[in-house]
Amino acid sequence: MAAAININAYSDALVVLGTAGIVVPMVRRWGLSPVLGYLGAGALLGPLGLGSFKETVPFLHWVTVVDAKNVAGIAELGVVFLLFVIGLELSYQRLMTMRRLVFGLGSLQVAVSTATIGFIAAMIDNPPAAAIILGASLALSSTAIVLEVLSSQHRLSSSAGRATFSVLLAQDLAVIPILLFISTLGAGGDGSALWGLIFSLGNAVVAVGAIIIFGRLLLRPLFRLVASAGGNELFVAATLFVIVAAGVEAGLAGLSMALGAFVAGLLLAETEYEKAIQTTIEPFKGLLLGVFFFTVGMNIDVREVIREPLWLITCVLGLISLKAMIVIGLARLFHKSWSAAVEMGLLLGPGGEFAFVAIGIATTLGLVSAGMSSFSLAITSLTMALIPLLSLLGTRLAAKLEKRRQLEPELAVVSSGGKNHAIVIGHGRVGQVVCEMLEAHRFPFLAVDRDPEAVSKYRRGGREVYYGDATNRAFLESCGVAEAIAVIVTIHTRPDIDEIVKLVRARRPDINIVSRAKDAEHARHLYEIGVTDAVPETIEASLQLSESTLVSVGVSTGPVIASIHRKRDEFRRVLQEAATQAGAPMTRSIRARRTG
Numbered sequence: 302m303a304a305a306i307n308i309n310a311y312s313d314a315l316v317v318l319g320t321a322g323i324v325v326p327m328v329r330r331w332g333l334s335p336v337l338g339y340l341g342a343g344a345l346l347g348p349l350g351l352g353s354f355k356e357t358v359p360f361l362h363w364v365t366v367v368d369a370k371n372v373a374g375i376a377e378l379g380v381v382f383l384l385f386v387i388g389l390e391l392s393y394q395r396l397m398t399m400r401r402l403v404f405g406l407g408s409l410q411v412a413v414s415t416a417t418i419g420f421i422a423a424m425i426d427n428p429p430a431a432a433i434i435l436g437a438s439l440a441l442s443s444t445a446i447v448l449e450v451l452s453s454q455h456r457l458s459s460s461a462g463r464a465t466f467s468v469l470l471a472q473d474l475a476v477i478p479i480l481l482f483i484s485t486l487g488a489g490g491d492g493s494a495l496w497g498l499i500f501s502l503g504n505a506v507v508a509v510g511a512i513i514i515f516g517r518l519l520l521r522p523l524f525r526l527v528a529s530a531g532g533n534e535l536f537v538a539a540t541l542f543v544i545v546a547a548g549v550e551a552g553l554a555g556l557s558m559a560l561g562a563f564v565a566g567l568l569l570a571e572t573e574y575e576k577a578i579q580t581t582i583e584p585f586k587g588l589l590l591g592v593f594f595f596t597v598g599m600n601i602d603v604r605e606v607i608r609e610p611l612w613l614i615t616c617v618l619g620l621i622s623l624k625a626m627i628v629i630g631l632a633r634l635f636h637k638s639w640s641a642a643v644e645m646g647l648l649l650g651p652g653g654e655f656a657f658v659a660i661g662i663a664t665t666l667g668l669v670s671a672g673m674s675s676f677s678l679a680i681t682s683l684t685m686a687l688i689p690l691l692s693l694l695g696t697r698l699a700a701k702l703e704k705r706r707q708l709e710p711e712l713a714v715v716s717s718g719g720k721n722h723a724i725v726i727g728h729g730r731v732g733q734v735v736c737e738m739l740e741a742h743r744f745p746f747l748a749v750d751r752d753p754e755a756v757s758k759y760r761r762g763g764r765e766v767y768y769g770d771a772t773n774r775a776f777l778e779s780c781g782v783a784e785a786i787a788v789i790v791t792i793h794t795r796p797d798i799d800e801i802v803k804l805v806r807a808r809r810p811d812i813n814i815v816s817r818a819k820d821a822e823h824a825r826h827l828y829e830i831g832v833t834d835a836v837p838e839t840i841e842a843s844l845q846l847s848e849s850t851l852v853s854v855g856v857s858t859g860p861v862i863a864s865i866h867r868k869r870d871e872f873r874r875v876l877q878e879a880a881t882q883a884g885a886p887m888t889r890s891i892r893a894r895r896t897g
C-alpha cells in the first residue's frame with residue numbers, strides 16, 4: 302500500500318513552479334522585471350489573496366497557496382544561494398577594501414534609521430520597546446531583492462553597487478543583536494541578558510571562524526578530488542553540500558544561513574573553481590530566489606490596503622523618503638558622488654525581509670500589537686514590491702546628475718593629450734602630493750579624477766586636472782597614454798587599479814606604471830599584472846619610521862638614507878621575483894630596470 306502524501310504541499314509547490322514557468326515568461330515579454338512577476342503572483346495567489354476565498358470557491362484550492370509554510374523552507378534557500386553567489390563575485394580581497402563602508406557607512410545607517418523610525422513610532426502611541434523593535438526592523442533593507450536587481454543589471458561593481466552592498470552586509474550583521482534584543486525583552490530582561498548577548502556573539506565569531514578555517518583547509522582539496530573524478534553531477538553535489546553545510550553551521554550559531562553561505566562563497570572565490578561553481582548553481586539560484594520573492598508577495602495583505610489606503614500609502618512613501626534621505630546624507634558624508642548617493646538612497650529606502658522575522662517574533666512575545674504588526678508588514682511588503690521601479694528611477698536620476706555635473710565649465714574640458722608627460726590617476730591626498738613633486742621638478746603631467754568638486758577646485762587654481770573615468774579606454778587615449786612616459790596610479794580601489802593597469806599595459810607594453818598598493822601581498826599582485834613599480838603603504842610607513850628613528854638617535858643622515866634605499870630595493874626585488882615565479886610576464890620597463 303502506497304504511503305499517504307501531503308497533497309497540500311505538492312499543490313502549493315505546483316503553484317510556485319507554474320508561476321516560474323508561465324507567469325514570469327509573460328512578464329519578461331512585457332519588458333518588466335521577473336521580481337515584479339513573482340511578487341505580484343505571490344500577492345494574488347497567496348493565502349491573503351485569492352487563497353482567502355478557497356472555502357467559498359473550492360477550485361481555488363488547486364491554483365493558490367494553501368499554507369505559506371509549505372514553500373518557506375525553499376524560499377530561504379533562495380536567499381542562501383544568492384548570498385553565496387555574491388560571495389563568489391566579491392572575493393575576500395575586494396571585501397577588505399569595503400570595510401570602511403561596511404563598518405562606517407553601514408553601521409551609521411542602521412543606527413540613525415533605527416533611532417529616527419523608532420522615535421516616530423513612539424510618537425504614534427507605541428510603547429518604547431515596540432517603537433525600538435519597529436525602528437530596527439524597518440531600518441533594514443531587502444538584501445535579496447536589491448542584490449538581485451543590481452546583479453541582473455551588472456551594477457554590483459559600480460560605485461553605488463559596492464556601497465549599497467556594504468550597507469546591506471552591515472545590516473545582515475545587525476540582525477544578530479536585534480534578535481537578541483527582542484528575545485531578551487520577551488524573556489523579561491533579567492540580569493543574565495548581558496551574558497546571553499556575549500555568549501551569542503561569541504558563538505557567532507566561533508562559527509564564522511570555523512567556516513573560514515575549514516574552508517581554507519578543505520575546500521580546494523574537495524573540489525580537486527571531485528573535478529578529477531569527473532561527472533557534472535558530483536560537482537553539483539559538492540557545491541550544494543558546501544552551501545548548505547556553511548549555512549547550517551552559521552544557523553546553529555544564531556546567524557543567518559545566508560551569512561554562512563556568503564563566507565563560503567568568499568573562500569571559494571579565491572580558488573580556481575570559482576567560475577565552474579558559479580555556472581553550476583546559477584539555475585538553482587534563479588528558481589529558489591523566485592520562490593523567495595513569491596513568498597514575500599504572499600505577505601502583501603490586500604485587506605490592509607483597502608482598510609486604510611491613504612494612511613498606508615502615506616507611510617509607504619514616508620518610509621522610503623525618510624530612509625533615502627538618511628542614506629543620501631551619510632553617503633555624501635563618506636564622499637560618495639550625488640549620483641551614487643541618490644541610487645543608494647532609492648535602493649535602500651524600502652523595508653526588507655528581516656522585518657517579517659523580527660516583527661513576527663515580537664508579536665508572538667506580546668511586544669508589538671497584532672494590529673501594528675499587520676500594518677507594519679503591509680508597509681514593508683509594498684515598499685519591497687517597489688524596489689525594481691525605484692532602481693529604474695535611481696538609474697535615470699543618476700544619469701541626469703552625471704550629465705548636469707559634466708555641464709560645469711571645469712568638467713567639460715577635455716584633455717588634448719600631450720607628449721613625454723606623466724599621467725597621474727587620482728587627485729586625492731596621495732595624488733596631490735605626487736603632482737606637487739612633479740611641479741617642483743618642472744616635469745609635464747596631467748591628473749585625472751572622478752570627484753567633480755575636487756576637479757573644479759584645482760582647475761580654478763591652475764592645475765591641469767581633468768574629470769573622467771580612467772577605467773575607460775577611450776578616456777585614457779584622450780589623456781595621451783600613447784605618448785606618455787609614465788602612468789602613476791594613486792587611487793585605493795583595488796578593482797579599479799587592476800582595470801587601469803591592464804588597460805595601460807595592453808596599450809603600452811613599454812610604459813612605466815607606478816601604482817599605490819595596500820601592502821606587500823597587494824604589491825606582489827600588481828607586479829603580476831604588469832606594473833613597473835608598486836609602492837606598498839605598509840612597507841613605506843615602516844621605512845619612514847626606521848629613517849626617522851635612526852636619525853633621531855644620532856646616526857648620520859647620509860648612511861641612513863642609503864640604507865633605506867637599499868632596503869626598499871630589496872623589498873621590490875623580492876616582490877618582483879615572487880610575481881615572476883607566479884607566472885607574471887616581465888614588461889620591458891621592468892626588464893630595463895633590472896638589467897640597468
